[in-house]
Amino acid sequence: MRALVTGGAGFIGSHLIDRLVARGDEVVVIDNLSSGDLSFIQGHLDSGAVVLVEGDICNPDDVGRAMAMNIDCVFHLAANPDIRLGTRITDTDLKQGTVATYNIVEAMRLNGVKNIAFASSSVVYGENAPMPTPENHGPCMPISLYGASKQAGEGLISSWVGTFGLKAWIFRFANIIGARGTHGVIFDFIHKLKKDPSRLEVLGNGLQEKSYMEVGDCVDGILHVMEHANEPLNLYNLGSHDTASVRRIAEIVVEVTGCHDASIEYTGGDRGWAGDIPRARLGIDNMLASGFDVSMNSEEAIRHTATQLLEEIGLD
Amino acid sequence: MRALVTGGAGFIGSHLIDRLVARGDEVVVIDNLSSGDLSFIQGHLDSGAVVLVEGDICNPDDVGRAMAMNIDCVFHLAANPDIRLGTRITDTDLKQGTVATYNIVEAMRLNGVKNIAFASSSVVYGENAPMPTPENHGPCMPISLYGASKQAGEGLISSWVGTFGLKAWIFRFANIIGARGTHGVIFDFIHKLKKDPSRLEVLGNGLQEKSYMEVGDCVDGILHVMEHANEPLNLYNLGSHDTASVRRIAEIVVEVTGCHDASIEYTGGDRGWAGDIPRARLGIDNMLASGFDVSMNSEEAIRHTATQLLEEIGLD
Numbered sequence: 001m002r003a004l005v006t007g008g009a010g011f012i013g014s015h016l017i018d019r020l021v022a023r024g025d026e027v028v029v030i031d032n033l034s035s036g037d038l039s040f041i042q043g044h045l046d047s048g049a050v051v052l053v054e055g056d057i058c059n060p061d062d063v064g065r066a067m068a069m070n071i072d073c074v075f076h077l078a079a080n081p082d083i084r085l086g087t088r089i090t091d092t093d094l095k096q097g098t099v100a101t102y103n104i105v106e107a108m109r110l111n112g113v114k115n116i117a118f119a120s121s122s123v124v125y126g127e128n129a130p131m132p133t134p135e136n137h138g139p140c141m142p143i144s145l146y147g148a149s150k151q152a153g154e155g156l157i158s159s160w161v162g163t164f165g166l167k168a169w170i171f172r173f174a175n176i177i178g179a180r181g182t183h184g185v186i187f188d189f190i191h192k193l194k195k196d197p198s199r200l201e202v203l204g205n206g207l208q209e210k211s212y213m214e215v216g217d218c219v220d221g222i223l224h225v226m227e228h229a230n231e232p233l234n235l236y237n238l239g240s241h242d243t244a245s246v247r248r249i250a251e252i253v254v255e256v257t258g259c260h261d262a263s264i265e266y267t268g269g270d271r272g273w274a275g276d277i278p279r280a281r282l283g284i285d286n287m288l289a290s291g292f293d294v295s296m297n298s299e300e301a302i303r304h305t306a307t308q309l310l311e312e313i314g315l316d
Numbered sequence: 317m318r319a320l321v322t323g324g325a326g327f328i329g330s331h332l333i334d335r336l337v338a339r340g341d342e343v344v345v346i347d348n349l350s351s352g353d354l355s356f357i358q359g360h361l362d363s364g365a366v367v368l369v370e371g372d373i374c375n376p377d378d379v380g381r382a383m384a385m386n387i388d389c390v391f392h393l394a395a396n397p398d399i400r401l402g403t404r405i406t407d408t409d410l411k412q413g414t415v416a417t418y419n420i421v422e423a424m425r426l427n428g429v430k431n432i433a434f435a436s437s438s439v440v441y442g443e444n445a446p447m448p449t450p451e452n453h454g455p456c457m458p459i460s461l462y463g464a465s466k467q468a469g470e471g472l473i474s475s476w477v478g479t480f481g482l483k484a485w486i487f488r489f490a491n492i493i494g495a496r497g498t499h500g501v502i503f504d505f506i507h508k509l510k511k512d513p514s515r516l517e518v519l520g521n522g523l524q525e526k527s528y529m530e531v532g533d534c535v536d537g538i539l540h541v542m543e544h545a546n547e548p549l550n551l552y553n554l555g556s557h558d559t560a561s562v563r564r565i566a567e568i569v570v571e572v573t574g575c576h577d578a579s580i581e582y583t584g585g586d587r588g589w590a591g592d593i594p595r596a597r598l599g600i601d602n603m604l605a606s607g608f609d610v611s612m613n614s615e616e617a618i619r620h621t622a623t624q625l626l627e628e629i630g631l632d
Contacts, residue, residue, distance in 0.1 A: 087479055090425070094418050098468060102410050109406070126474065138454025139551055142471050143478020152414060152468035155458050158442065162459020163403055163591040235455055275479040 002026040007078030009036030032056040057100040067107035073115040086145030097149025105160040123147035132283035144275035174239030178215030179308035189253040203272035206247035214301040224292040239282035244298040256306040323394030325352030348372040373416040383423040389431040402461030413465025421476040439463035448599035460591030490555030494531030495624035505569040519588035522563035530617035540608040555598035560614040572622040
């Protein structure tokens with residue numbers, strides 16, 4: 001099989017490619033290298049298992065160039081990774097999320113590519129959803145611009161399934177963390193402690209409580225579900241069984257980094273920023289019913305990630 | 317109150333403006349006159365009750381010009397009215413629906429306008445929803461490109477509510493029909509009989525079964541709900557109590573037009589076009605609980621509309 005991975009040089013993309021190459025797939029990557037890093041996939045580029053199309057999915061010509069390479073399945077992971085950015089710049093998620101996803105499905109139609117897996121997010125559920133939140137929760141009313149773009153991407157894909165016969169697997173991710181992370185709370189905490197080991201500022205009151213999934217579990221889950229779910233449109237939450245608080249994450253990062261004297265300081269308020277969802281936990285019954293389970297729960301995934309990122313980022 | 321009505325020269329917009337003017341509101345209209353018709357609101361333009369900004373909501377400068385006119389509330393109705401178009405031209409709903417709605421909410425943010433009512437649609441529910449379909453049905457997986465753009469518009473608005481403090485009323489409409497209709501099945505049937513009174517071609521097998529709401533009921537429902545629902549984000553289905561089949565609509569139109577000799581011919585298949593939803597009926601418990609009910613059910617609305625449109629279109 002030949003796969004096209006958008007954002008393949010990024011955090012989740014590069015882990016997915018490790019799995020795809022290991023199982024013998026050919027892989028084409030399109031990545032604009034804005035937050036991705038070629039070093040994540042350099043071994044596969046050197047071995048010839050992966051071909052890079054350096055381009056931007058915001059540019060239909062770049063997408064068309066990649067999609068013309070006899071693709072069997074698209075893994076559409078590329079997106080603006082910074083969910084907070086929408087509070088300041090309001091068209092980033094529209095362009096890099098919604099319109100870019102249009103470029104992807106339209107290029108699929110024009111090139112006769114039929115299969116797509118899409119990285120959506122738990123944030124499409126918005127606030128006040130029951131927890132754990134099942135896939136059939138409604139109405140989905142996202143409160144962040146990133147969430148709006150993920151929901152719009154889901155809708156574009158489902159309409160291309162209904163109108164043009166695509167086959168799709170839509171995954172609503174919990175917070176995915178792990179090695180090669182380029183953003184997110186653990187990444188931010190380590191960088192803050194690197195700058196000032198005596199003090200760790202935490203956005204909000206630290207009581208935000210979310211579910212975390214290790215990136216290796218995430219990509220294993222994607223590939224497992226795609227082998228076991230065969231409707232025209234398949235929708236799955238991917239997450240772990242429990243949650244962890246931001247307060248607990250701060251404690252773990254302080255512990256793992258050895259910055260035991262750091263004072264953890266909270267900016268206050270029940271959310272980190274406008275559009276942040278303070279509490280989130282996905283219902284994973286469908287994922288479990290497909291025969292897949294995670295290898296780590298939230299706290300294990302956090303500790304593992306902190307250890308990995310500390311090695312990558314360093315404190316010096 | 318000063319209202320901005322996008323698509324105010326269109327079918328639903330012009331009926332809404334009749335009500336707004338009658339209750340003493342000042343009205344600004346932005347319309348590109350692509351499917352709207354100034355004659356629908358000419359009386360209000362002449363009286364000075366309505367001011368027209370001729371412009372396109374796809375153009376942020378045009379939207380900004382209208383939004384700067386001390387607007388208290390936006391009624392965002394403008395959209396591509398031709399749901400079938402998406403099967404041939406795939407970027408119309410993206411541009412005129414999704415991106416245009418971004419232009420609206422962003423101009424609201426920049427101009428400090430806080431209130432928006434949005435015309436969404438039953439098609440956001442996609443296929444295979446339980447009927448009647450309640451607002452909390454999930455997952456919403458639209459199968460038409462028009463449906464995807466309505467869902468994306470809902471998400472943009474809900475994210476502007478969550479991030480920037482807008483207040484919103486989102487209405488998921490049944491099939492809205494009535495005088496001044498510029499598209500839709502009754503409009504099409506009358507035009508077909510005008511061209512050839514001996515024959516009426518019906519797309520699909522005629523067993524498509526949907527709920528119809530008279531446009532006067534629709535705009536009354538909008539204004540009633542906005543007075544009675546005061547959450548930051550309010551989501552209401554607007555529809556009637558029952559459904560009618562396309563076969564029944566064809567019979568009524570043949571009867572009303574007096575083309576009694578017309579043979580009704582079905583193209584076959586269980587839907588009119590790729591992306592058409594064969595059966596749809598909205599749950600209206602929330603609408604009823606707000607204290608509003610329709611004055612006509614589906615068949616009455618169809619007969620009323622056929623009579624009105626016959627007068628407007630004529631058969632000669």
